[in-house]
Amino acid sequence: MTPPGTGATTLQHEPSGRTDPDAVDATLAASGDAHAFERLYRGHLNRVASLVRRMMGDDDADDVIQDVFVRAWQKLGTFRGEAAFGTWLHRLAVNVILGRRETVGIRRKRHVEGDAVLALVPGRRATPEISMDFETAVERLPDGARQVFVLHDVEGYRHEEIARMLGLATGTSKSQLHRARMALRQHLER
Amino acid sequence: MSDLWTDRLSEYLDGELPDDERTELEMHLRHCVSCGAVLADLKRIVARAQGLEDRGPERDLWPAIAARIGAAPRREVRRWSFSLPQLAAAGIALMALSGGAAWLLHPAAMLPLASRPLAPVSAPQPTGQPLDGLRQGDSQAVLAVARQPRGSAAGYDAAVADLERVLEAGRGRLDTTTVRVIERNLATIDRALAQAQRAVAADSANLYLNSHLAETMRQKLELLRQAAALVSSVS
Known part of the structure; x- marks a missing residue:
């Protein structure tokens, strides 16, 4: 096993003065400790997996999740502990996802512009299982609208950041978000 | 519209x-x-x-990731836990060990004892303190420990503090039952330690009390070592 980095992480201290366990594990993992990295993997898996699934759909999700963690292992030496490990990993995950975006997007030919976005989301009346329905509706949005919606409304990124990440104009990010929301509204209304 | x-x-x-x-x-x-x-x-x-909730993948992806990063397959981690009878037995045994049998053992060389000067071995013993089983060699050993410089106390405190830090950092890897057992046993030992320290402060020449204090301190160190080893074994 090749140690992934220099292990130069600065340990994070929580407000209580205790050391952040993630930062400790990141330091250990950066020095080649795969068990520490597995703890990080298990601690952050659900969030990364959900991000991947929402951004890309189910089809390639497992492959991309693996890619995210393999990339994280390779890049651990660049984690300086200036932000929480989860924040660092999340940003890295977005980059990996976006790197896969074009390939997957071209293959699926799911980029749809304009009002056609609305027709792609099948409607259903709200049910007690609305949460899963909503999740499904998000996954069925066309790629562009879905990525902006997930990054903005689910993950909390600002339009300026999204535009930079996706290579869009800020106005395009805003209009994609509105389209996505309106599509989801139709879905919930019917 | x-x-x-x-x-x-x-x-x-x-x-x-x-x-x-x-x-x-x-x-x-x-x-x-x-x-x-x-x-x-x-x-x-x-x-x-x-409000969307996160959920993981349907299958465990770690083996594939581990293979890609060149990590050895993870061995099956043994989660340490004890049955209730075992817990009870452990607690009783611990308290018994911290009691009158302590003087039968050789005190650890690093352990400090009372801060006040010790009286000679031949000093009168309080009534009811069974020293019959304490051999002359043991008495000398206890006195030797008792006369160690105070620096040993700092060494003991540092060792305890280090082990407590290891335990604290790794407690999340132990199951809750094991953590409860360790905490309960540590609390028992700490109570015994406090009692022994008060007793020695009142009668620093008492060989039994000194050896009991030394043994209780050794037990605390040993329990912390075992707990730290448990943490290491599951990490």
Whole structure:
């Protein structure tokens, strides 16, 4: 096993003065400790997996999740502990996802512009299982609208950041978000 | 259903409209029921998006990731736990060990004892203190420990502190039952330690009390070592 980095992480201290366990594990993992990295993997898996699934759909999700963690292992030496490990990993995950975006997007030919976005989301009346329905509706949005919606409304990124990440104009990010929301509204209304 | 302002509702909701447009839209919303309904729905959509729950993949991806990063397959981790009878037995045994049998053992060389000067071995012993089983060699050993410099206390405290830090950092890897057992046993030992220290402070020449204090301190160190080893074994 090749140690992934220099292990130069600065340990994070929580407000209580205790050391952040993630930062400790990141330091250990950066020095080649795969068990520490597995703890990080298990601690952050659900969030990364959900991000991947929402951004890309189910089809390639497992492959991309693996890619995210393999990339994280390779890049651990660049984690300086200036932000929480989860924040660092999340940003890295977005980059990996976006790197896969074009390939997957071209293959699926799911980029749809304009009002056609609305027709792609099948409607259903709200049910007690609305949460899963909503999740499904998000996954069925066309790629562009879905990525902006997930990054903005689910993950909390600002339009300026999204535009930079996706290579869009800020106005395009805003209009994609509105389209996505309106599509989801139709879905919930019917 | 849709008008000039409908497409601006998301920007309004996100607080991204310029002030003049926001004012104008708010005036429009006072009489446009349709836009008001859309805005309410958009709020629901955003709230729902923020409330989505995360879930992991359906299969464990770690083996594939471990293979890709060159990590050895993870051995099966043994989760340490004890049955209730075992817990009870452990607690009783611990208390018994911290009691009268302590003087039968050789005290650890690093352990400090009373801070006050010790009386000679031949000093009168308090009644009821069974020293019959304490051999002369043991008595000398206890005195030797008792006369160690105070620096040993610092070494003991540092060792205890180090082990406590290891235990604290790794407690999340132990199951809750094991953690409870360790905490309970540590509390028992700490109570015994406090009693022994008070007793030695009152009668520093008492060989039994000194050896009991030394043994109790050794037990605490040993328990912490075992707990730290447990943490290491599951990490």
